[in-house]
Amino acid sequence: APNGRIMELPIISNFREGLSVLEMFISTHGARKGMTDTALKTADSGYLTRRLVDVAQDVIIREDDCGTDRGLDIQAIREGNEIIESLEERLIGRYTRKSVIHPETGEVLLGVNELITEDLAKAIVDAGIETVSIRSVFTCNTKHGVCKHCYGRNLATGSEVEVGEAVGTIAAKSIGEPGTQLTIRTFHTGGVAGDDITQGLPRVQEIFEARNPKGQAVITEVTGEVIDISEDPSTRTKEVTIKGETDTRTYTVPYTARMKVAEGDFIHRGAPLTEGSIDPKQLLQVRDVLSVENYLLREVQRVYRMQGVEIGDKHIEVMVRQMLRKVRVMDPGDSGILPGTLLDIADFKDRNYDTLVAGGVPATSRPVLLGITKASLETNSFLSAASFQETTRVLTDAAIRGKKDPLLGLKENVIIGKIIPAGTGMPRYREMEPKEVTVASENVYSISDIEAQMAAEDALNSQN
Incomplete structure (x- = not known):
């Protein structure tokens, strides 16, 4: 069909x-x-490509190192018994966050902040290490972009990524x-x-x-033990009871759903009870952003x-x-932001920092997961959003709010005909001055000078 x-x-x-x-x-x-x-x-x-480009066009390598102390602990990605992506593949071209130590000999295979090459990745896997802590784009602190160390190697050239790479x-x-x-x-x-x-x-x-995914899985909001799974033939459902440290929750799942947990299992919050896809929005409510x-x-x-x-x-x-760069302000504290406002995490931190310096109560917020279309329309640049979709709505909204466009991305600069802030258009490259070639200093001789000197010496010698 x-x-x-x-x-x-x-x-x-x-x-x-x-x-x-x-x-x-x-x-x-x-x-x-x-x-x-x-x-x-x-x-x-x-169309998918277009939406992806639009949401990420302003991510540029902006600096060498953002100095973050966070990172990602990675393992191989498995699906049942088969490995979908091996640890070795995931390690190549990344920077370490903690030193990697051989589990048996105790020798340090790699220090902190070092690039993992093919040979090193193989050595790590051969040593039987299953989890490695690496620098990741997820935990990068660079504003409006990524730093070289969190991104790692440029996959196109195999060499280290350059500042200014889009x-x-x-x-x-x-x-x-x-x-x-x-x-x-x-x-x-x-x-x-x-x-x-x-x-x-x-x-x-x-x-x-x-x-919301098709075939959604039911996830648990408490960490604890599955104490009971009972079937209710009258309503054609199953009831799963989980006893957490503080409270006991009961979840109702469809009769036909295939269970992923059994009685006596200890599960962490956010774990699926049934087969299917987890709704990431639900997961965000019970677990952390990472x-x-x-x-x-x-x-x-x-x-x-x-x-x-x-x-x-x-x-x-x-x-x-x-998709996760925005937060929704819950309690504004003394920051003067309206509750319910969507803000970039970086902007939110800046506002809070200023509030704290002034001795006020900082605002609180919760992370928001936006789909790529929504995320593109919610950027700080109204030019970029208007050239993407819903032009009239974006422009009227920007006009009502009196928005300013910081011109940080690529699209907005192309639209107004400025040079794009990527590649050699980055400020750090554009402000480079050509070195002035000065007159040769006193202690440098030209060949002809030396020849003249030698000739004079020869003349003296011949006279003697």
Whole structure:
């Protein structure tokens, strides 16, 4: 059928005996489906690329080192028993956050803030180390961009990334371009009815747009032990009871859902109770931002790797960081921000810093997960947002609020015809002065001077 489901009508005759009219019709549908799929997919994938570029276009390598003390503890990404992305692949071209020590000999394989090369990554894996703490785009402190150490190596050239590299655009292209290779179909996993997991392009869009996923998993809000799983035939549901340290919660899950936990299991909050996709917005309410970022990274990698497409982690990290760069102010304290305002994390920290310096009570906020379309429209640059979508709404809104555009990204500078702040357009390159070549200093002789001197000495010698 057009939606990718398998029709329950097998073609039982063959071309030699002849097909019936219906069978002939079904088989032609099958043959044409491939072509229509490809045509539709190209448009979808192109639009995804455009949205990705728009949300990340202002992410540029802005400095050498942001001096953060946070990082990411990474392991191989697994799905059941198979490894989706090995630890070695995830380590190459990243910087360490803590020194890596051989578990048996105790020798230091790598110091702090050192680049992990292919050989070193292999050595780490061979030593039997399973978790390594690295610098990551997620934990970078650079405002409006990333620093060299948190990004690591430039995957295009294999050398260290340069200040001024437009890594946001590179990330968007790297994720969007293989989109055409992903399938549009939802695969039907045999066995349980209603257990279709969305895969391929629709799943990638679902993740990046932060939509409520199809086949949503029920997650727990408490850390504790599963004390009871009971079935209720009358309402056709199962009830899972979890005893936490402070309270006991009961979750109702559908009768048909496949359980991921059993009685007696100890689970942490945010863990799924049933098979399916976790809603990242729910996860953000019960866990911290880093857990959500890690979950989104793993999910995107899973889709691409299952189709045999390899993408560097850092590209996805750049995108996911853009989705979580806003906070919603809950209690303004003495900062004078209106409650409910969406602010960039960097701006929020600055305002709080000023408030604290003035001796006031700082504001409190909670992180917000925005889909890429929403995140693009919520940027500080109204020019960039207006050139993306809903132009009239964005411009009227900007006019009413009297917004200023800081011109930090690429699009807004292109629109007004300024030089873009990337590559050699970065202030630190543009302010370079050519060195003045001074007159040769006194103690430098030209060849002719030396020759003249030698000739004079020879003349003296010959006289003697």
